[in-house]
Amino acid sequence: MKKIFILTGEPSGDKLASEVISEVKKKRSDLEFLSVGGTNLENLGIKTIYDQAEITYIAFTDVILNFFKIKSKIKETVNEILKFNPDILFSVDSPDFTLRVSKQVKADNPKIKTIHFIAPKVWAWRESRVKKMAKFLDHILLLFKFEKKYFDKEKLTNTYVGHPLLDKNINENIKIDQFLDKKNIISIFPGSRDSEIKYHVPILLNFIKKMINKDSSYNFIFHSTNNTKKLLSSLLLKEKIKNVEIINDDKIKNMVLKKSIFAVVKSGTVSLEVCKMSVPSIIIYKMNFINFFIAKLLLNIKYVNMINIINNKEVIPELIQSECNADEIFKSVYYFLKKPNLIADQKKKIKNTLKSLTSPSSSSDEASKIILSYIS
Numbered sequence: 001m002k003k004i005f006i007l008t009g010e011p012s013g014d015k016l017a018s019e020v021i022s023e024v025k026k027k028r029s030d031l032e033f034l035s036v037g038g039t040n041l042e043n044l045g046i047k048t049i050y051d052q053a054e055i056t057y058i059a060f061t062d063v064i065l066n067f068f069k070i071k072s073k074i075k076e077t078v079n080e081i082l083k084f085n086p087d088i089l090f091s092v093d094s095p096d097f098t099l100r101v102s103k104q105v106k107a108d109n110p111k112i113k114t115i116h117f118i119a120p121k122v123w124a125w126r127e128s129r130v131k132k133m134a135k136f137l138d139h140i141l142l143l144f145k146f147e148k149k150y151f152d153k154e155k156l157t158n159t160y161v162g163h164p165l166l167d168k169n170i171n172e173n174i175k176i177d178q179f180l181d182k183k184n185i186i187s188i189f190p191g192s193r194d195s196e197i198k199y200h201v202p203i204l205l206n207f208i209k210k211m212i213n214k215d216s217s218y219n220f221i222f223h224s225t226n227n228t229k230k231l232l233s234s235l236l237l238k239e240k241i242k243n244v245e246i247i248n249d250d251k252i253k254n255m256v257l258k259k260s261i262f263a264v265v266k267s268g269t270v271s272l273e274v275c276k277m278s279v280p281s282i283i284i285y286k287m288n289f290i291n292f293f294i295a296k297l298l299l300n301i302k303y304v305n306m307i308n309i310i311n312n313k314e315v316i317p318e319l320i321q322s323e324c325n326a327d328e329i330f331k332s333v334y335y336f337l338k339k340p341n342l343i344a345d346q347k348k349k350i351k352n353t354l355k356s357l358t359s360p361s362s363s364s365d366e367a368s369k370i371i372l373s374y375i376s
Helices: 011-027 060-065 067-084 095-108 129-133 145-152 194-214 229-239 250-259 270-276 289-298 306-311 326-337 340-355 363-375
Strands: 002-008 031-036 088-092 113-117 139-142 158-160 185-189 219-223 244-247 262-266 281-285 318-320
Touching (some): 002 095, 002 363, 011 031, 011 088, 011 113, 011 363, 031 067, 088 095, 088 363, 139 145, 139 363, 145 158, 185 270, 219 250, 229 244, 244 250, 250 270, 262 270, 262 326, 270 281, 270 306, 270 340, 281 326, 318 326, 326 340
Parallel strands (some): 002 031, 113 139, 185 262, 219 244, 262 281, 281 318
């Protein structure tokens, strides 16, 4: 029996991987899977060798502080993959972890085909990484057309497949009775890591207080992962703010988001989901000073959000670091809500941009075909 090992490093990667593997399973029912994954892959019946939370570290200082633990986890993961002896190692995102594992696996067993999904943002920083990746990756799958030239240059086989999160159709039959009576819903995405929750939630709670003081008709719903729900709940419980709830069921989250009038979104993949639902939004992000200082030194991009990067202008307002505070978030959100023309303009520009990110068929389908071509 042919085998595929799926390697992810955080919840967003688990979600992306599940979209692709779901298509693989539709095409071939005779495959064996094992993973480092989360709830989305587990829902497909795929076992994970350990809890994904053990390797979900956020930034430079976290990696440094946990260097020996991460190194040990890389070794453990490599050993488990070699023991499983897959035909394909399919790694998704989290390059600082997944690509280190792939490199070692390829060195120890060159017969294992290595396919990586979501190319590291070499156009933003460390373009030299491509030359190194070409030595141990057999194929890399791209989300964006403009990335192709960077990998063609080093003769690393690559395919533009588009973004899986833009493929999904929302199930309209899901019941969300507990939210039906709620109006003026503002969806909040604080992040999928504990460190992001700790930085963002206190700021977001102060923002919510300001909004409620201005107009008590707004309802705020935090979109959480299973891993962060407990921490998020404890922070909300201390404040005892009305009109605030938490949801962590992905299907319900989609329907609640669709019903929302606005969203405050942590910078990252989830912002594309919000854009697909045609929900107006702003982007926020805050980290510790050292991480931010290092990022500023290394990054050569003007914006953090992909919609803004592609348009080379701020289609979606970004409140990063010092601007990520309750006052600025309140001003931005409240201003947008009182300016329907601004919301309409943002939606129009986002709609046009998303067309350039969507595969002609389905990115998950295209990615699954590449994977299966290595098995056939």
